[in-house]
Amino acid sequence: MSIPVNTSFSADVAATSSLCQGATDVAADAARRTAAAVAAFELDAPSAESEAWRYGPINELDLDAYVPQLTAPTDPVLPETPAIEGAAATVTIVDGWITSIDLDADWVDKGLTVAQGDPSGRTSLDADDVDRIDRLHEAFAPAPLQITVKRSLTVDAPIVIHNHHSGAGVAAFPHVVVEAAANAEVTVVEHQTSGEGAGLAVPLVEMRADDAARLRYVTVQELDTAMWQLGRQISSAGSQASLVSGIAAFGGAYARVRTDTRLAGRGASGDLISVYYADGDQVHDFRTFQHHDAPDTLSDLLFKGTVDDRAGSIYTGLIHIHEDGRGSNAHQTNRNIKLSEDAWAWSVPNLEIENNDVRCSHASTVSPVDTDQRFYLHARGVPPTVADRLIVAGFFREVIARFPSPALQETVRGLVDTKLDRRLVAETNGNVA
Amino acid sequence: MSELIIEGLEASAAGNPILRGLDLTIRSGEVHAVMGPNGAGKSTLSHVLLGKPGYEVTGGTVTLDGEDLLAMPTWQRAHAGIFLGMQYPTEVPGVSLQEMLGASFDAADKDTAALDEALLVEAARIGFDEKFLSRALNVDLSGGEKKRNETLQLGVLQPKIAILDELDSGLDVDALRMVSQRVEAATEETGLGVLVITHYNRLLTELKPDHVHVLAKGQIVASGDAALAAELEDTGYGAYGEVEAAVAEPATPFASGVLDVFE
Numbered sequence: 277m278s279i280p281v282n283t284s285f286s287a288d289v290a291a292t293s294s295l296c297q298g299a300t301d302v303a304a305d306a307a308r309r310t311a312a313a314v315a316a317f318e319l320d321a322p323s324a325e326s327e328a329w330r331y332g333p334i335n336e337l338d339l340d341a342y343v344p345q346l347t348a349p350t351d352p353v354l355p356e357t358p359a360i361e362g363a364a365a366t367v368t369i370v371d372g373w374i375t376s377i378d379l380d381a382d383w384v385d386k387g388l389t390v391a392q393g394d395p396s397g398r399t400s401l402d403a404d405d406v407d408r409i410d411r412l413h414e415a416f417a418p419a420p421l422q423i424t425v426k427r428s429l430t431v432d433a434p435i436v437i438h439n440h441h442s443g444a445g446v447a448a449f450p451h452v453v454v455e456a457a458a459n460a461e462v463t464v465v466e467h468q469t470s471g472e473g474a475g476l477a478v479p480l481v482e483m484r485a486d487d488a489a490r491l492r493y494v495t496v497q498e499l500d501t502a503m504w505q506l507g508r509q510i511s512s513a514g515s516q517a518s519l520v521s522g523i524a525a526f527g528g529a530y531a532r533v534r535t536d537t538r539l540a541g542r543g544a545s546g547d548l549i550s551v552y553y554a555d556g557d558q559v560h561d562f563r564t565f566q567h568h569d570a571p572d573t574l575s576d577l578l579f580k581g582t583v584d585d586r587a588g589s590i591y592t593g594l595i596h597i598h599e600d601g602r603g604s605n606a607h608q609t610n611r612n613i614k615l616s617e618d619a620w621a622w623s624v625p626n627l628e629i630e631n632n633d634v635r636c637s638h639a640s641t642v643s644p645v646d647t648d649q650r651f652y653l654h655a656r657g658v659p660p661t662v663a664d665r666l667i668v669a670g671f672f673r674e675v676i677a678r679f680p681s682p683a684l685q686e687t688v689r690g691l692v693d694t695k696l697d698r699r700l701v702a703e704t705n706g707n708v709a
Numbered sequence: 710m711s712e713l714i715i716e717g718l719e720a721s722a723a724g725n726p727i728l729r730g731l732d733l734t735i736r737s738g739e740v741h742a743v744m745g746p747n748g749a750g751k752s753t754l755s756h757v758l759l760g761k762p763g764y765e766v767t768g769g770t771v772t773l774d775g776e777d778l779l780a781m782p783t784w785q786r787a788h789a790g791i792f793l794g795m796q797y798p799t800e801v802p803g804v805s806l807q808e809m810l811g812a813s814f815d816a817a818d819k820d821t822a823a824l825d826e827a828l829l830v831e832a833a834r835i836g837f838d839e840k841f842l843s844r845a846l847n848v849d850l851s852g853g854e855k856k857r858n859e860t861l862q863l864g865v866l867q868p869k870i871a872i873l874d875e876l877d878s879g880l881d882v883d884a885l886r887m888v889s890q891r892v893e894a895a896t897e898e899t900g901l902g903v904l905v906i907t908h909y910n911r912l913l914t915e916l917k918p919d920h921v922h923v924l925a926k927g928q929i930v931a932s933g934d935a936a937l938a939a940e941l942e943d944t945g946y947g948a949y950g951e952v953e954a955a956v957a958e959p960a961t962p963f964a965s966g967v968l969d970v971f972e
Binding site for chain 2: 657
């Protein structure tokens, strides 16, 4: 059998027993991983010529530059992340491996589980819609972090995950599964950080909100600016359930997240929000799917970004209303501010509607800072750099206000401010025209 | 005593000459009204005095107390003491009045501690709902509320000279009276000099001008007292050579969020 061999990602490596941690049948686990690694290289390499990866730098992906993390890292050095008071659980994941779980005993008694989960490699990804990267995740991901909330339990304190990547040369495949049983409520905040250098992060988050459950998952991405991230997030919501997916992206050389949200039960809702800010040579890439499979479902997507210097952003999104989706409301808005001539943004919203009794809207803009807004502030005595800063911060305000907690909103606002401060310093030093 | 002196001002937009040698002097405490037909260059005058992008000054001078206003960027003109009350105040999503004026105070090294108090006092004086102070600037405000907001800022910033471009549009009679009284009070309290730009006489029945000028084809073609305004109300601008066609304002290319996916 010929296997296109990338030594780091070969079937032999995938079969490495150290990865089989948690598996009851080690041989079966090794065989499964081997098969996934083989399958990965039977698929075409992801390519910017395909619709799924268009506009981005995916053709520059060189898997040979990375080595998968096959064992749990020992003594990782982690950067500080904003402290979140009174978390129900705090988890640390390093290079895909769970290195610590601190779960409040009271919550255990009430029915919250935060633990290493099913190592079988099963996921909710659509088997007909997986690519090489998904297959590599299947082959190389350690056992997932499993968060399960018992029926009707409201976890009114956040579960905090610090997902760290050690940086240069490492490929990591973190995997988080969140399941909120009927009428349960939970908020998960994932903070992504990395060491320096060009590493590859391939995170997968799966979410399931059963009937009437409320599930919120917020990712704050602060990877090193040399990092590549090829992430996926897949979620489903049952009848009357509500999902909130928030992504605040600031780091990465190329940071991409594909989000698949399936409103599967009648009256389910999904609030999909993102704040992103790319500068230098960064590229942020979002691909979203809003599937309305059931009647009277509601989705509201608002992605707002800023690109500066030579940085770019890509938004491609599809609202899909299934023929059973009558009475659905679907909204999709992507707005981008371009702060420099050389910055760029692609924004491509799409609709596919198979039922006439629906309300859908999509809007998309890419523009510099509004000249009239700027003039108004200048005319009232606000200096240009300060005016632009106020306008950009103001631009993000409505979406930040939709993030779940005031503390989290403050964190995201602070990260936007950090980017704006950098810009202000650059302008003061005369680096920007 | 402050003095805004405009001499021989010429300006064009998109290559079209609009102001063609305009002379006007405004001193502290005076209220001047510039009236004229559509397209005469009234709004252009207000924009050029504040340095709005899209206009080119091709001749003449503008000084405020001897300082060359045209040499300054817009924000410094504001600190020099010029205020423009805009005809169409711009909506600025996510930025509050408090934040904007706070940044302006900071830039002038003024005490921002006094700002909140000043905002409340000024809001009360013109019947501006306090809830708008912390909301996004001009967003979801009615036309009248926007004009009150402009007047409130005039009160807080205490400029030397205020240019009020079509201040009356959108205001009902009561609001017009309150706003006019506030401006008039400023001429006495802080010696504000006022340049009112208006098409109709309506505002001038409340805010009494000392001098009325007719602007036509980019020049002041007649000056007089309040009686001139009343006369214009009756006769219209026909006598001053109503211009053939209104000159378009320069386009602001990205004003309304252009779908521009191919950048």
